[in-house]
Amino acid sequence: MLIPGEYLKGRGAQQNVANRFSAHSHEMRDDFLNHCNQEGDEPQNLKTLFIDTFPKTIVNKVESPDVGMGYSLNPYQGCEHGCVYCYARNSHEYWGYSAGLDFESRILVKRNAVRLLEQHFAKKSWKATPIVLSGNTDCYQPAERQHEITRDLLKTFLKFRHPVGIITKNALIQRDLDIIKELASYNLIHVNMSITSLEEKTRRLLEPRTASVKKRLETVQKLTDLGVPVRVMTAPIIPGINSHEILPLIKAAADHGASSVGYTVVRLNGAIGGIFEKWIRSAMPDRADKVLNQIAACHGGNLNDSQYGRRMKGSGEFANQIQSQMELGRKKYLNGREKPALNCELFEQYRPGQLALF
Template structure:
């Protein structure tokens, strides 16, 4: 049962203080009373898009346990509002709160395609898979308006450069023809996140994401069109979706996923405070149990920054998750075989067309 102060349609339930700011945000009672008297809304809860103009768009990933070397994020912040999202902390570097600001103030990198093209044409660049997006979802609602992901995929196709996508939005199917063209040369790999098979759980954890039904349909359509799909069963949260592990693996396999991966939830930085506030408002009856079990997976703390362990977890509970995942792989993914993407074509297409000599 939700708290009376629950903000529908959002993950975070407040704007916690930016650790880099000397100022603290607080909604005072006299301000709320003024708004009531004047018939005004104290908070419209609307999403705003702000253009920003970074100098580069392709980022080198230095963390040794992330599983990607380069990433590209057309948008900073994410309207999906996933309560557990590790990217929330990055919003503080832009001067915003990792709470509600992260999902309501979306920074749009309008020059992303131009910056990407410059990178792909750079004579010193050697093709390596670039991941869309290593931080925030490249198919979040903003993409409907700005189409930065679509424009970027057109460039990856033009220059025959490998690209991988991470998303939980069915909007990716809008670009199916582009994806099929990339797949013909083994230049595309898609990761679709499926966190639960329960719509109720999905709405609480990921309030503005595509429904589970549409997500599974997305996996099926991509797979049928020859586009390799990895299902990300992540994060696994004890007491919330951990009981679904085998059913999740079985269902994504039945819908065409060629492989799957998972992580154990970790609540670094401000996310621990945001998640704690959220679960106390959405699941007060089990909040304490869930938080303690998360701590058991990370050496007694919600915050875990140890490379190699932070996403795997440790202890009895995490070990049980890994055992179930191994069982799921043996049972539902016996013939899983993922080929590396093609990096051999790009050098011949650096000027946008095939070099004959």
């Protein structure tokens, strides 16, 4: 049973927080916790539940001008990886769940994802442009091992010769190297591998159910060896936690074949601010105030900044230092490398209902 003040291992969030769209909220009272302790009961069910959903559409147009993608597709909502800083936590509130423990233990599975993607490709108005898997939640999170929706989606992208991007921090992507290799032969795929730290202790605390650092770097190398352009996302940079690792991270990415690196500065928008603060005071109590103050220094004195063009990189002295280190690392370790544009010319020959010309 979770005792107040005790760190909850294996999860990022340490509690459920109130849903801003709900008229009701609840709290764990001491008398209830004492009752559970006496009866030998758990005060909350932390076992992961998979919930089937059947949305009407699957491809999302990304309106935010500073995200770096035009369209995204998310086969799952919620993510068992449990990354405490994850911006996607807030989206779980739209489904009636908490951005806290619910986000990483109540996973919505989009059962009709492949059929919806085929329907999208069949639209006469659709012009091929890269669609990114995992614009919100990781398409290779643990649920994918059981449900294999991402694998089936990649088969669909290959069938219709449509360009696709992937963002993940899970080595499970290696399972699908057979499909990815064929996509790469047509220049139809880019992979973005998120590596936040080279220190396993930090990784386990920040991202409790993700692949190890070693497995992620191994994945970068294997993808590169297959001719797949890989961008390593050193994101987010969190002052006082992984900001000292910027240059070593870029070097490790380059040593394993990455073609480029990217980054964001952590911003704790919506419910994530409270979730992160609760987590760091439990997981890293000795540096909690320092980290929170330095994050705020990157966002004009707040834990979050929603201004487009500024929110991802931050502002101020700490943010400028991070940017300078990134620029130095790119010049030192990645000079001359580039990520080629994806091929958008083949799709018309393979569009659903269209006979291939050759």
